[in-house]
Amino acid sequence: MNEDEILKRSVLTGTHLLEGNVAMAEGCIAAGCRFFAGYPITPQSEVPEHMAKRLPEVGGVFMQMEDEIASISAVVGATITGKKAMSSTSGPGFALMQETLSWANLIEMPIVVANVQRVGPGSGVVSLPTHGDVTQIKRGGNGEYEVIAIAPNSCQELFDLSIEAFNLAEKWRVPTFILSDAWLGHMREKVVIPEPEEIKKRIVPRPEYIPKENETEGRPQIYTIANKDFTEFNIPAFPPLGSKNFPYWWITLTHSQISGMITETPSVADNTNMTINYKISKNEAKISIVKRYELDDAEIAIITYGTPSRSALEAMKACRKEGIKVGILRLVTVWPIAETAIREVAEKVKQIVVPEMNLGQIAEQIERFAFHTDGQRIPVHRVSHTAILHTPKEIIDKIREIIQ
């Protein structure tokens, strides 16, 4: 099979009625994912099921591993060998993956993990949605690191944003997460999949490693190097395992970003941690994707992400009919937190409402930026549930309550 044929097979052009989990799997295959390792867990089991059927058709490999720890380890192994690879899981499995995700962040591996969230803590409720893992995604592992997380709100977006997740992972060399939930994963909607040529234009391929002229053998530049103030970052491609340029020794310990070797020098370890964190957080404006709805004249802003943004849209329409000036800022990328966009909105509005399917994990972040230019604090109201999707009415009621 040549490349064109594989591309044609990987993109199921047409209009389909797809389940959320299946749409996400199709998006990942279209994005070029050729290795999947996972472990069954409700409510994401449709993803491995679909991958098992589809991946061999496009020359990829599907592995059902012994647990989530092994799944994510195999994904890192496949990525370092040069394949685009992913895993998917739900809350309890995601907790098991943290150890390896922390490692993947240290060595800047462009992997993708989908978390189809279910209610926790513990085994929780397997079929109910939540956004309880939002903080776990970047604060679950040991050490500190910044990640990219995308929160789609429809089956079409699960397809489109899966491609975007792979692109962001490749572009920034960082583990990227797709934040789905039990309801979104099991919902069926119309999904339009474009022509293979158009998908091809959207895909960011894995950059090829080109050795530098003055490079010492066995010591390629594999890590991001930042300038002194951490404002510019040189993110290099890495040579895959099995190629002649692969470093002699690629370690899991904290390393020097320049030599790639073990370090116990405090300033070098400090630099490594700053680089991998600031690479994402200081480039927040370039990375984050937001959608703005009727924010120009808004007095109240709803800041939301994921499934609740659908309820928020309905609520906004109803409020506008009543004459209440409501706008929406939808965070398509939850992490890194879209600081610039939130500050911009906060400057204009009087109050902020945050409907979330957790007890305010992102609201806490928004509070950090909810100030007018003169320093006056803007109230951030939470509409929180942990296992229920908000009805538009609830959000409308909250807005009515706060304007009185």
Place this chain on the structure above:
Amino acid sequence: MSYSAPRGKENITPHPYGTNTQMYKLMGFPFTMFCKGCGYGSIAQAICRVFKEENLQEELFPFIINIGCYSSMPTVLPGKILMTLHGRGIAVATGVKMANPKLKPISIHGDGDLLSIGTNHFIHGARRNVDMIVILLNNNIYGMTGGQHAPTTPMGSKTSTTPYRYGEKPIDSVELAKVSGATYIARWNTSTMREFMKSFKKALHHKGFSFIEIVSQCPTQFGNKNALPKALDGFNFIKNNSVRINKAKDMSSEELKGKYIIGEHLDIDRPTLWDRKSEIIEKLKEK
């Protein structure tokens, strides 16, 4: 950790096989971090010798190194080395093998690494028959963390976490590999390095999950706590407690208690994981 040559030893002539090692290539001098009398140095040398004798294309036989005493082994190993987390080597190697079937990963493990935290991956790697080599460096103790009880520690030994010598039954890795489905199994000790080299060569050409255990002395941690403080004490203790597999056949289970049965335990052929995966991919290509 320092990267300068020890003072006064800058011009030291390296060992004939030392020139093959990572540290020699990077720094221009051989360098090890093992304790005095540790058996791991000779194992690393044996691996270097095999790589040189077989004239292997280094990038096709990557080493997967986990966490343990042997984590500093890359300084004296040839080839390309990917270090992974504690016990996850076989899972990572599965991903590596599936992403590039031309490679044959060699995963090096310690006893705590493979038989305690990574047992799950070991069992399933063997069951799937991933085409790779697993080398278990068994020193009967957690050396790096300060001499705690390991799953292979002999009954009644004194360790940091068994000060009263209570005993848990040690695990027999060869039997575990056998029932899990490994296709090449051997066990050697530090007094049988030539046989280990032969086994390692065989494993390099074997298609399937190869498992080689090598029992090593640990004078610093195991020896000091159990009246075997010198390298030769531990070396002889293991040597005297080892029985060749052909002799063990005629011995009763009572006589074999606490003995290491050394030799080639199994050598069979079975389709590997990639054989099955590629079969499906080829079949679907036709459609």
